[in-house]
Amino acid sequence: MSNATLVSTTVxxxxxxxxxxxxxxxxxxxxxxxGLTGVKEGCGTGDxxxxxxxxxxxxxxxxxxxxxxxEGREVTTVEGLSxxxxxxxxxxxxxDHAALQCGICTPGFLVAAKTLLDRNPNPDxxxxxxxxxxxxxxxxxxxxxxxxxxxAAKDMRKANKKxx
Amino acid sequence: xxxxxxxxAKEAAGMLSKERGAAFLLAGGTDLLVKLKMGMVEPDLVxxxxxxxxxxxIQTSAKGFVIGAxxxxxxxxxxxxxxxxxxxxxxAANLIGSDQIQGRATLVGNxxxxxxxxxxxxxxxxxxxxxxxxxxQKRRTVxxxxxxxxxxxxxxxxxxxxxxxxxxxPEARTGDAYLRFIPRTEMDIAVVGVAISLxxxxxxxxxxKVALGAVAPTAVVVPGAARALVGSKLDEAALEKLAAACSAxxxxxxxxRGTVEYRTRxxxxxxxxxxxxxxxxxxxVL
Numbered sequence: 001m002s003n004a005t006l007v008s009t010t011v012x013x014x015x016x017x018x019x020x021x022x023x024x025x026x027x028x029x030x031x032x033x034x035g036l037t038g039v040k041e042g043c044g045t046g047d048x049x050x051x052x053x054x055x056x057x058x059x060x061x062x063x064x065x066x067x068x069x070x071e072g073r074e075v076t077t078v079e080g081l082s083x084x085x086x087x088x089x090x091x092x093x094x095x096d097h098a099a100l101q102c103g104i105c106t107p108g109f110l111v112a113a114k115t116l117l118d119r120n121p122n123p124d125x126x127x128x129x130x131x132x133x134x135x136x137x138x139x140x141x142x143x144x145x146x147x148x149x150x151x152a153a154k155d156m157r158k159a160n161k162k163x164x
Numbered sequence: 165x166x167x168x169x170x171x172x173a174k175e176a177a178g179m180l181s182k183e184r185g186a187a188f189l190l191a192g193g194t195d196l197l198v199k200l201k202m203g204m205v206e207p208d209l210v211x212x213x214x215x216x217x218x219x220x221x222i223q224t225s226a227k228g229f230v231i232g233a234x235x236x237x238x239x240x241x242x243x244x245x246x247x248x249x250x251x252x253x254x255x256a257a258n259l260i261g262s263d264q265i266q267g268r269a270t271l272v273g274n275x276x277x278x279x280x281x282x283x284x285x286x287x288x289x290x291x292x293x294x295x296x297x298x299x300x301q302k303r304r305t306v307x308x309x310x311x312x313x314x315x316x317x318x319x320x321x322x323x324x325x326x327x328x329x330x331x332x333x334p335e336a337r338t339g340d341a342y343l344r345f346i347p348r349t350e351m352d353i354a355v356v357g358v359a360i361s362l363x364x365x366x367x368x369x370x371x372x373k374v375a376l377g378a379v380a381p382t383a384v385v386v387p388g389a390a391r392a393l394v395g396s397k398l399d400e401a402a403l404e405k406l407a408a409a410c411s412a413x414x415x416x417x418x419x420x421r422g423t424v425e426y427r428t429r430x431x432x433x434x435x436x437x438x439x440x441x442x443x444x445x446x447x448x449v450l
Contacts, residue, residue, distance in 0.1 A: 022167040058267035064197045133350040134262020
């Protein structure tokens with residue numbers, strides 16, 4: 001491998017090391033070197049959001065980040081959503097509402113929706129649609145996805161209340 | 165491709181100036197990585213400025229704000245002080261792309277990409293923003309309207325790096341606004357963009373600055389449009405003069421997103437609307 005650089009980073013809470021060429025995207029590194037194939041390649045140019053991950057808590061397209069930029073950062077992918085084998089409530093609601101067909105866009109929608117709900121636990125429909133405008137779905141359509149996010153938000157608010 | 169993470173803007177400038185091959189600066193990467201993927205650029209060296217201390221911070225002082233070159237759109241959107249001072253500029257910055265793009269894209273990147281349709285550029289101009297430029301030897305400060313020379317072209321010489329954007333503290337009773345027209349609700353490139361800042365005195369516009377985007381090879385400052393507003397309470401006659409001056413300043417291209425005629429007309433319409441928002445934000449009563 002020419003120009004391979006060793007990158008030490010944190011992915012979904014675990015320390016991870018990988019070596020990648022300097023011009024390789026974080027998306028490719030996560031898929032091919034870390035084995036997290038929940039990160040999907042749609043357009044590769046930041047338009048479709050299928051490769052969405054968070055980088056130090058910020059929602060980004062991992063196709064527009066170099067793998068080497070992840071040095072010392074914290075990355076969260078869709079694989080980081082479930083805890084102890086339990087699906088995240090957003091994942092469960094996507095199933096309940098049939099908010100997916102082919103599934104390529106789903107991981108990106110889940111990561112983007114989680115980022116939205118972490119910031120705004122009670123978004124209205126317009127806020128959800130704007131927050132998910134960077135994620136394209138070409139089969140299910142957006143209504144079911146919006147309903148799933150609304151339903152998940154409702155459950156998450158209830159759970160938070162109980163915890164208090 | 166070599167990848168470097170300098171510890172200061174001066175070091176970044178030194179690396180860029182010494183490089184014999186194709187060297188590119190990386191901040192948010194939302195333009196550079198697309199060009200890389202498309203094969204439009206083949207860098208020998210990429211200089212990532214994000215490890216430079218304070219470059220991802222917004223600093224507030226009595227003079228105003230200094231927005232580091234790696235501050236993302238979402239950080240700008242979350243900064244209460246900046247939002248209160250220059251809401252039009254914050255809105256313009258937040259119009260760019262999706263939440264994913266906002267997580268990375270920067271004001272300096274929007275400026276240096278030098279697209280005629282860059283949303284934040286007219287808003288920075290209207291707010292009186294300046295680019296703080298660091299070269300291998302010396303620093304200079306340039307008003308934002310002087311940075312872009314044409315599509316894809318800036319005034320930066322080899323090795324020069326824009327370290328930050330400085331914004332003045334707004335004078336009392338100042339308001340700004342930015343409006344753009346796109347055929348969609350989101351995720352599109354401006355067909356026309358209009359930014360206006362106004363300062364009022366006793367309910368009357370005392371100072372104004374008007375800048376247009378996407379209607380010429382660079383963003384354009386329209387002094388005639390500002391003159392149309394000064395001395396008025398934004399009555400219909402003043403707004404008509406403003407619209408006429410904005411339309412007259414247009415020199416757009418014809419493309420699938422808008423014809424010359426359409427862009428010229430819309431520039432005037434949006435200017436009137438933006439002026440009203442800026443006026444009300446400055447405390448004016450319409």
